[in-house]
Amino acid sequence: MAKSRDEIFQEVQWVLVDALGVDDDEVTAEATLMGDLGAESIDFLDIVFRLEKAFDIKIPREELFPAESLMNNPEFVSNGKMTEKGLAELRDKVPHTDLSGFENDPDINKLGDLFTVGAIINYVETKLNAA
Amino acid sequence: MRWIWIDKFVEFHSGERAVAIKNVTLSEEHLHDHFPGFPVMPESLMIEAMAQTSGILVGEAKKFEEKVILAKVKKAVFFDYVKPGDTIELDARIESITSEAASTSGKISCRERLIAEIDLMFSHIDQNLAGKEFPKENFVFTDTFKSLLRGLVSDGGCREPKSEGK
Numbered sequence: 001m002a003k004s005r006d007e008i009f010q011e012v013q014w015v016l017v018d019a020l021g022v023d024d025d026e027v028t029a030e031a032t033l034m035g036d037l038g039a040e041s042i043d044f045l046d047i048v049f050r051l052e053k054a055f056d057i058k059i060p061r062e063e064l065f066p067a068e069s070l071m072n073n074p075e076f077v078s079n080g081k082m083t084e085k086g087l088a089e090l091r092d093k094v095p096h097t098d099l100s101g102f103e104n105d106p107d108i109n110k111l112g113d114l115f116t117v118g119a120i121i122n123y124v125e126t127k128l129n130a131a
Numbered sequence: 132m133r134w135i136w137i138d139k140f141v142e143f144h145s146g147e148r149a150v151a152i153k154n155v156t157l158s159e160e161h162l163h164d165h166f167p168g169f170p171v172m173p174e175s176l177m178i179e180a181m182a183q184t185s186g187i188l189v190g191e192a193k194k195f196e197e198k199v200i201l202a203k204v205k206k207a208v209f210f211d212y213v214k215p216g217d218t219i220e221l222d223a224r225i226e227s228i229t230s231e232a233a234s235t236s237g238k239i240s241c242r243e244r245l246i247a248e249i250d251l252m253f254s255h256i257d258q259n260l261a262g263k264e265f266p267k268e269n270f271v272f273t274d275t276f277k278s279l280l281r282g283l284v285s286d287g288g289c290r291e292p293k294s295e296g297k
Contacts, residue, residue: 019205042202042203042254045234045254046205046234046252049227049234049252052227053226053227061229061231
């Protein structure tokens with residue numbers, strides 16, 4: 001039976017509590033992984049591994065957290081801002097993420113704020129529905 | 132010369148699981164200070180022993196071509212003391228491994244008694260850190276480290292597991 005959004009949220013919450021050592025009440029849908037929950041780069045891989053196990057899905061590299069490769073590409077980033085081309089690429093790669101705020105001010109330092117708990121839930125939901 | 136903190140592997144199943152042992156002795160100087168009159172193996176050094184066991188398991192899985200660096204201690208829970216004269220058994224398993232990282236779980240026991248559970252993450256640093264360059268030679272896995280596997284894994288990274296009598 002398909003998992004409800006609430007069930008997915010609970011499992012994602014558990015994964016993040018365990019991976020980042022945070023309290024469960026900190027893991028809200030709006031919380032950002034880096035800013036609010038203190039995730040570092042290796043934590044993203046840890047989270048991917050844990051999500052794969054928790055939901056029995058395969059998460060290809062770059063699919064859930066593709067920002068790193070975009071940030072290193074001069075075509076996509078110029079003067080600390082993401083270019084139109086970069087934004088187009090980002091929209092394409094992260095359909096599960098709300099980009100509206102970022103598009104108004106595409107400062108790459110704010111890229112980390114895009115990774116919210118909600119984005120992970122959206123991603124897992126899409127992935128489970130596709131399976 | 133690298134610092135080797137485990138004594139030998141007793142089981143090695145390439146890409147899956149490895150079991151190493153370490154003998155703890157009062158001739159290790161730090162035990163005299165940790166603690167005076169009550170020598171017990173420091174928990175940080177149990178993590179080191181597990182990091183070496185798991186790290187070699189992860190390195191061998193990619194034929195020692197990657198530079199495998201301990202990136203995160205996911206869990207370290209200790210249940211009992213380890214004292215001089217004890218032989219601890221370090222049982223490590225690969226939970227997930229990809230081109231850029233690996234996640235392992237491990238248990239330390241002493242005569243069937245559970246001592247610790249230690250889960251780790253390793254990074255293949257050449258595949259991470261946004262293309263930062265590291266020295267070409269594999270400074271993680273020197274010959275000294277590989278010599279621990281002599282007799283258990285053939286040089287060609289042969290996958291047949293052999294078990295020595297315990």
